[in-house]
Amino acid sequence: MADPREVAVERPSLFSWAAGSFHAALLVAVLVAVLHLSGAAGDLLGGVGTLPGAVVYCYLWALSAWTTDRALAASGVTPAAGVPDRRGALRAAAAWGGVTGVLFFAALFAVAAGLLVAAAGVEAIGFLLVAGVIAAMLAAAVGAVVGVALALLDVALLRAAVALTGDRRGADADVGRATDADSG
Amino acid sequence: MAALHLLVRLVHVAGMAVLLGGAALVWGQCRLAPDGPDDEPLATDRARDEPLATAAAYEWLFWGAVGLVVLTGVGNLGAMAPAVRGPGTGWGLTFAVKLAAVGGLLAGSLARTLAVARWRATAIRPGTRLGTAYAATAGYLVVLVALAEVLAHG
Numbered sequence: 001m002a003d004p005r006e007v008a009v010e011r012p013s014l015f016s017w018a019a020g021s022f023h024a025a026l027l028v029a030v031l032v033a034v035l036h037l038s039g040a041a042g043d044l045l046g047g048v049g050t051l052p053g054a055v056v057y058c059y060l061w062a063l064s065a066w067t068t069d070r071a072l073a074a075s076g077v078t079p080a081a082g083v084p085d086r087r088g089a090l091r092a093a094a095a096w097g098g099v100t101g102v103l104f105f106a107a108l109f110a111v112a113a114g115l116l117v118a119a120a121g122v123e124a125i126g127f128l129l130v131a132g133v134i135a136a137m138l139a140a141a142v143g144a145v146v147g148v149a150l151a152l153l154d155v156a157l158l159r160a161a162v163a164l165t166g167d168r169r170g171a172d173a174d175v176g177r178a179t180d181a182d183s184g
Numbered sequence: 185m186a187a188l189h190l191l192v193r194l195v196h197v198a199g200m201a202v203l204l205g206g207a208a209l210v211w212g213q214c215r216l217a218p219d220g221p222d223d224e225p226l227a228t229d230r231a232r233d234e235p236l237a238t239a240a241a242y243e244w245l246f247w248g249a250v251g252l253v254v255l256t257g258v259g260n261l262g263a264m265a266p267a268v269r270g271p272g273t274g275w276g277l278t279f280a281v282k283l284a285a286v287g288g289l290l291a292g293s294l295a296r297t298l299a300v301a302r303w304r305a306t307a308i309r310p311g312t313r314l315g316t317a318y319a320a321t322a323g324y325l326v327v328l329v330a331l332a333e334v335l336a337h338g
Contacts, residue, residue: 013301015301017247018247018293019294021247021251022247025254026291028254029290033283036280036283037271037280042261042266045262046266046268047265048262049262050192050259050262053262057251061255078301078305079298079299080305080306157295157298161294164313165303165306165310167302
C-alpha cells in the first residue's frame with residue numbers, strides 16, 4: 001500500500017480548489033449573517049448592485065483559490081500526508097492570509113482612489129498615498145488573523161476527513177508520532 | 185435589470201441542481217456498484233472503483249457550483265433589498281437558520297472532499313462510507329432547498 005507521505009501532488013490540487021472556494025464562500029456567508037443580524041443586510045446589499053457585487057465576489061474567490069494553493073504548497077499539507085508541521089502551516093496561513101488582505105484591499109482602494117481623484121483632483125493623491133499605506137498594513141494584519149483562523153478550521157476539517165476515511169496514517173504530526181511509537 | 189435578476193436566479197437554481205443532482209448520482213452509483221473485499225487494492229476492479237472516480241469529478245464541480253450559488257444567493261438578497269425583513273421576523277429567523285445551515289454545508293463538504301482526496305491518494309477503498317457521505321450530502325441539500333422554498337414562498 002502506498003505511503004501517504006510519498007504521494008505527488010498536482011497543482012492546483014482538489015484540496016486547494018475546495019479550500020480556496022470554501023474560504024471565500026464562508027467569509028461571504030459570515031459577512032451576510034453579521035449584516036442580517038444587525039439589520040443592515042437589505043440596505044447595504046441593495047446599495048452595492050448585482051454586477052459590482054458579483055465582480056468583488058469573483059475577485060475574492062480567485063484570490064482565495066490562489067493564496068490557499070500557495071499556502072498549502074508552502075506548508076506541505078495534503079489530504080494524504082496530513083499536517084507535517086503545524087507551526088509551519090500556521091505561518092504560511094498568516095503570510096498568505098496577509099497577502100490576500102492586501103490584494104483584496106488594494107483592488108477596492110484603487111477603484112475608490114480613482115473616483116476620489118476624478119472628483120477632487122490630483123491634490124488628493126498625497127492624502128491617498130498615506131491613507132493607502134496605513135490601510136494596507138491594517139489589511140495585512142486582518143488578513144493574517146483571518147488566514148490563521150481559516151487554517152485552524154481547515155486542520156479540524158482535515159481531522160474529520162481522516163476519521164471519515166477510517167485510516168489515520170500520517171493524519172497529522174501528533175498521529176504520526178503515535179504511529180511511530182506503536183510500531184517501535 | 186430584470187433580465188439580469190432573472191439570470192441570477194437561473195444560475196442559482198442551476199447551481200443547486202448540480203449540487204443536489206451530483207450528490208444523488210454518486211450515492212446511486214455507490215448503491216449499484218458491485219460488492220467485494222475492502223482490503224482489495226484500488227484500481228483492480230473498474231466497476232467497484234467508478235463511484236470514487238465520479239465522486240472526485242463531482243467534488244471539482246461541487247466547489248465551482250457552491251461558489252456560484254453563494255454569489256447568486258447574495259445577488260438575490262440584494263435584488264429584493266427593500267423587502268428584506270429584519271432578524272426579529274419569522275422570515276428573518278428562517279433566513280438566519282438557512283445561513284447557519286449553509287455554513288454547515290460548507291464545512292461538512294470540505295471534510296467530505298478531503299476524505300475523497302485522501303481515499304484516492306492512499307488507494308484505500310472507501311467501502312460503504314462513500315455512499316453514506318453522499319446520501320448525507322443529498323439529504324442535507326434537500327433540507328436547504330426546503331428552507332429556500334419557505335423563504336421564497338412562505
